[in-house]
Amino acid sequence: MRFSEKTALITGAAVGIGRACAILFAREGANVVLIDLDKEKLAATEAEIRQYTDKVLSFECNVTDEPRVYEVVSEAEKIFGGIDILVNNAAIWRLWSSFTETSTDDWRKYLDINIMGVVYFTKAVLPKMLENSYGRIINVASVAGVYGNANMVHYSATKGALISMTKALAKEVSSKGVLVNSVSPGSVSPSDCLDIDHTIESDLSFMGRTGSDRENAELICFLASDAASYISGQNIQIDGCRKKQ
Numbered sequence: 030m031r032f033s034e035k036t037a038l039i040t041g042a043a044v045g046i047g048r049a050c051a052i053l054f055a056r057e058g059a060n061v062v063l064i065d066l067d068k069e070k071l072a073a074t075e076a077e078i079r080q081y082t083d084k085v086l087s088f089e090c091n092v093t094d095e096p097r098v099y100e101v102v103s104e105a106e107k108i109f110g111g112i113d114i115l116v117n118n119a120a121i122w123r124l125w126s127s128f129t130e131t132s133t134d135d136w137r138k139y140l141d142i143n144i145m146g147v148v149y150f151t152k153a154v155l156p157k158m159l160e161n162s163y164g165r166i167i168n169v170a171s172v173a174g175v176y177g178n179a180n181m182v183h184y185s186a187t188k189g190a191l192i193s194m195t196k197a198l199a200k201e202v203s204s205k206g207v208l209v210n211s212v213s214p215g216s217v218s219p220s221d222c223l224d225i226d227h228t229i230e231s232d233l234s235f236m237g238r239t240g241s242d243r244e245n246a247e248l249i250c251f252l253a254s255d256a257a258s259y260i261s262g263q264n265i266q267i268d269g270c271r272k273k274q
């Protein structure tokens with residue numbers, strides 16, 4: 030089991046890529062800490078994970094609520110003894126609007142959730158990771174942050190920031206045992222069952238299809254594992270060979 034004795038905290042764990050990651054970590058022996066806003070879907074994911082392990086905690090938490098972020102991290106650390114792996118996955122992305130039509134309030138919301146949420150969770154777990162000389166931080170970015178998506182300038186900007194945050198932070202902490210990487214998915218189709226990949230045709234990739242939650246979760250788990258012990262400061266695209274828009 031790749032993650033026995035390890036604790037992984039995943040934000041946005043109720044659905045999609047976050048949920049798939051949480052299930053994979055749990056299947057491979059990790060204690061898992063699930064964070065999400067959506068109480069009902071979080072409870073459903075926790076129940077699913079309890080088929081594999083009882084070492085699971087879930088917290089209803091808005092990643093923009095800094096005091097609450099510290100509270101849940103400290104609670105999880107008390108129970109599991111520390112956080113070894115942080116997956117900053119929670120984000121919003123479903124607003125398609127031209128730059129001129131995107132309100133300042135929407136910009137603030139995107140910056141708050143997609144960037145500050147990552148800053149708060151990273152600040153909350155990093156001191157103990159440095160103390161233990163061990164940590165893995167994986168930020169879920171997007172191809173939008175690499176190429177830029179029209180009508181998603183707000184979203185693209187947050188994911189571009191996340192990619193550069195990843196590279197910059199890696200330079201500060203890699204020598205101290207904390208490895209920091211990001212993954213940039215292309216188009217992903219959610220699936221109700223981790224073991225059945227759901228994908229659809231897509232002309233945005235040379236593979237001609239979307240990716241699945243499981244494929245993304247496998248990459249994140251690889252980066253969190255000891256097999257990836259010489260990888261830090263990287264942004265890895267998982268996009269079926271994206272046609273650059």
Ligand SMILES: NC(=O)c1ccc[n+]([C@@H]2O[C@H](COP(=O)([O-])OP(=O)(O)OC[C@H]3O[C@@H](n4cnc5c(N)ncnc54)[C@H](O)[C@@H]3O)[C@@H](O)[C@H]2O)c1
Nearest residue numbers: 041043044045046065066091092118119120171214216217
């Ligand atoms: N799905 C895609 O096609 C795609 C493509 C590229 C990148 N991504 C990135 O992958 C990640 C996961 O996306 P997805 O589509 O699998 O999931 P999703 O967007 O369907 O769900 C995200 C989860 O995050 C939670 N969340 C949102 N705001 C939150 C907040 N303020 N506090 C706490 N939880 C919050 C939601 O409740 C939800 O459970 C995101 O970072 C997204 O930007 C997704």
